[in-house]
Amino acid sequence: MTPLLVPLHGLGSRQDLPLPLPAALGAAVLVLLVSFAVLALAWRAPRWDGVAGGRELPGLTRFVDARWFRALLGALGLFAFTWVGAALWFGRDRVTNPVFGFTYVWLWVGIVPLSLLFGPLYRLANPLGRLARLLQRGGLPTNGLRPLSRETWRRVGAFPAALGLLGFSWLELVQPDNNTLAVLEGWWLAWVGAAIVGTVLFGRRWVAAADPFQAYAVLVSRASPWQRVDGVVHLVNPLRHLSTARPPTGTWAVVAVLLGGTAFDGFTSTSWWVRTTQSSGLPRELWGTLGLLGMVALITLTFALGVRGIGRLRPAGPLNLLAASVIPIVIGYAVAHYLSLLVLEGQRTLINLSDPLGLGWNAFGTAELGISPLWLDTPVVTATVQLLAIVGGHVIGVLVAHELALRVLPVRRRLSGQVPLLVVMIGYTCGGLLLLFSP
């Protein structure tokens, strides 16, 4: 370790200004009006009824399925993770080490716009998938040493990934000294180790079921305009994509962790939280752990209550089906909370990546670049973007929930059955806006 004092939190230091209250109120009311108008008048029968479709793109399909394209993305992913891995193990324990920005900003935040715009490309670049294939080439059976039945895989679904995402949220929001190399090294080892052990035991499906970043990418990509239908990539309406993609079991847990984590992040910057936790004699990590788990539990509970109007709560039932309607809300929260972080710290990371070991390199020619604040110097623009992200995410969420509910609700309860979920979503909107105020 360097004897010099290492700044604890160099990242995410610049946060957004709170929204003005009237704007937030207006936004919440807008969500109300739009959702009710849509519910009651314009959308009386399921529009797609679970059938995916759009404009067929065989040329693009051949392109993204081409061996060279997959090899290129795989090599890119491998190169990126090797580069920052070198920074992690051999770089200096400073905030200028690019591994911090890469992990907390490029990967964790950048995966959202990447997957929303281009679909689940991360899956092709994920070095863990490559590692799993390597293990198989080394003689490991495809289904691992303890193969699971198809039924078990169905039941396991995305639950391991939800647990992994909870772990990452804990690292990001609670773990003390998470901007030091020793701590991050431990988490990287755990991340790679879990992938190896899981693949050895259960085979190549493990990474898709358990890797938190891949699961996040795949989740967000369900709101993208690219969807595979019978193996062919289609250009689709994102609403249709969301309401026809079949979410694996446990998707509800994934969205609850993501939404709860972001909400908790906003909650911890309220003066109330800071004052209360700092004045109490209890350790910070205990408060943080309880707060994070509490927020995830609150989201799960409210969502389950909202969905009860639509059907009995069975694991494969509406809880999971309707989790798709929370995906746009997760995206909206992520944009509202982290877009400025991505823009500012993302640029700083690009600069730092040129010199991973702190030796004065300028490997990509970015070391001398400055950080441009772009639109972030104008608080009103930032506030408007946040507002649109929260409101837009919820409007899309309400539309998707409506389409899905129409599919499963009996005719006479088509509207009344949705009211609880609508009220919950209005609550999420209000809560989301209040967190951006951080009183």
Next chain:
Amino acid sequence: MLRSLATLAAALLLAGCTAAPAAPTASTAPTSSAGSSAASPSASPSEAPRPTPPSNTQVVEVSLKDGKATPNGDRLIVAKGTILRLEITSDHDDEVHVHGYDVEIPVKAGATVTKDITLDQVGRFEIESHAPALTIVQLVVS
């Protein structure tokens, strides 16, 4: 039934949204200086121990004692261009970090350190101590 529920939800929503942000008023003003009004950041009644600061200076007295910070995570709202004067007293060696501006102020046990920072970037920034890690002030520059 649908309509009445909607009205109820709207009423709850309005009540919830208007009630909650009222809460922070008690906490916005740091203990040291006059107010956190963005309009008049200058008024600083505290007996200035140093040379009289320029008129647009906001003085914040920070005390780090027994593992606690004063102010304790309060919010300070100031206009862009204000000069922030931190007067830090501590009972141990520490370091105060103004995020975003990336200013690090070393603090010696028993001594008072004064540091002026020109607030030329808008945004929300945390002012923190490092041993232990405590949020002293949430600085909002607009």
